[in-house]
Amino acid sequence: MAETTIPPEEEPPALALPFIFLGDHVLYILTDLGRMGIFLFSALVGIFRRPFRFRELLKQLNFIGAGSLAVIFFTALSSGMVLGLQGYYSLHKFGAEGMLGSAVSLTLIMELGPILTALMVTGRAGSAMCAEIGIMRISEQIDALECMAIDPFRYLISPKFLAALISVPLLTAVFDIVGIFGGYLAGVGLMGVNSGSFLSGMQQSVTNHDIRLGVIKSIVFALLLVWICAGRGYLVQQIRGAGFGAESVSRVTTQAVVLSSISVLIFDYLLTAVLL
């Protein structure tokens, strides 16, 4: 209603408008990145603040980790089986079915395991996290924490970070194992590849380096997804174009899931290019 609006000092010349528009957006993006950077820093520092909230960590491990097991299991089984069939189809053309174990396990460990786990956890837990924190922000629960001199990072955000950093690599390991089992089922069970050659192919080709790459990826993805999802929720009121109230939370949650998935895919390429 009655609001005092200050008119701009003077109308800028029309030619300057595109630059003003551009500069304004660049400034906003820089500010936003800066806020996200401060958020990441505070969340990581909060992990080491006392008193440590052990019960909250367990709750989050249960939600992010244990709660995602079923979806990880089915995704892994089906993608492993598809890999088995698809791999068999391609390799069979060259009479190289013996390479199936190697192909399936390397693809899963270095690529599909980390990436599909991160995408599944983003969809399942990341979105919930973003919405939860966003609602706490707009209903002033986070302000209330600060007013009670309780650090919202230590109390609320950092346990989620720690839980994601612990559970995503473990879920990735589960994904890899279940996926390889799925590949074995399809290749050996259905297509009749020799079991011994599947297993020995796998044993000979998977090196420590490959496993390390998979682990590094899963840790980076965990950090990315929890940072983006929790951070967007935390900053919901500072995101341009998000609107207000319940709608702002729903928009920002969608945005967080998209941003987090895209970042995971981009970092997947970067890490593969650098570390392979």
Next chain:
Amino acid sequence: MTPSTPEKAPDIAIEFDRVSKSFGQRNKKHRVLNDISFTIPRGLTTVIAGGSGQGKSVTLKLILGLLYPDSGRVLVDGINVPSLNKRELLKLRTRFGVLFQGSALFDSLTVFENIALPLRERTNMSEDEIRSRVMATLDQLELSGHEDKFPAQLSGGMKKRVGLARALQLEPEIVLFDEPTTGLDPVMTREIYQLFDSMQKQLGYTAVIVSHDIPGVFDIADQIILLNKGEVDVFTDVNEIIHSTKPYIREFAEMTMGDLFTRPEKEKCH
């Protein structure tokens, strides 16, 4: 961090000194507070009144250091809040109790856990001490028997009382209330204000109540601060408002407390 000799007289709890605050980007700038100054006396009840969107909540957030002014000083016991670093700010906030506009109860915690939270997080009290203390507060605020409910299961008035209980746990020197009666019916509103008044008299804290709940809230006010279009007017009595000659104050008074004027000639239809 607290200087032993505050630069202001000891009977002033909070002072705004030529504070301005705007929001928005350069060409859509919206000035909420325009160079305003006022003081809030210690141990009394001050009401900040004004229409919706006039910057009442912004004023409270400036006091708490949740927002920063563009210019001017916000002094709490002579300490300039915007100049504090994060740790000093947290320390300062321990002296405040805050009841937020929407109660801001933690919706995943029960009533008991909500009220116990500041004690669990900020003190070394044993779980037994916390329990007896919280139960006593619940009793005092007529909330016994509701301790295991979640905020979503409470009525509006009960939420406010739980919010008050939580705000008072750490024995604050200053309690800030943001529109504590929004969404309550008139009877409940009166009850809540009477409760605030008796708690304030009993505990002696400095109360700052933001409200557009006029004239009801004036019954318990020792001082009234009226925010209007970025300007501020201070009154110590409702009658000063009623007899003010400034046109926008008259307008505000007639709009919000028309019944006080008891003018039969001013009918709805004419």
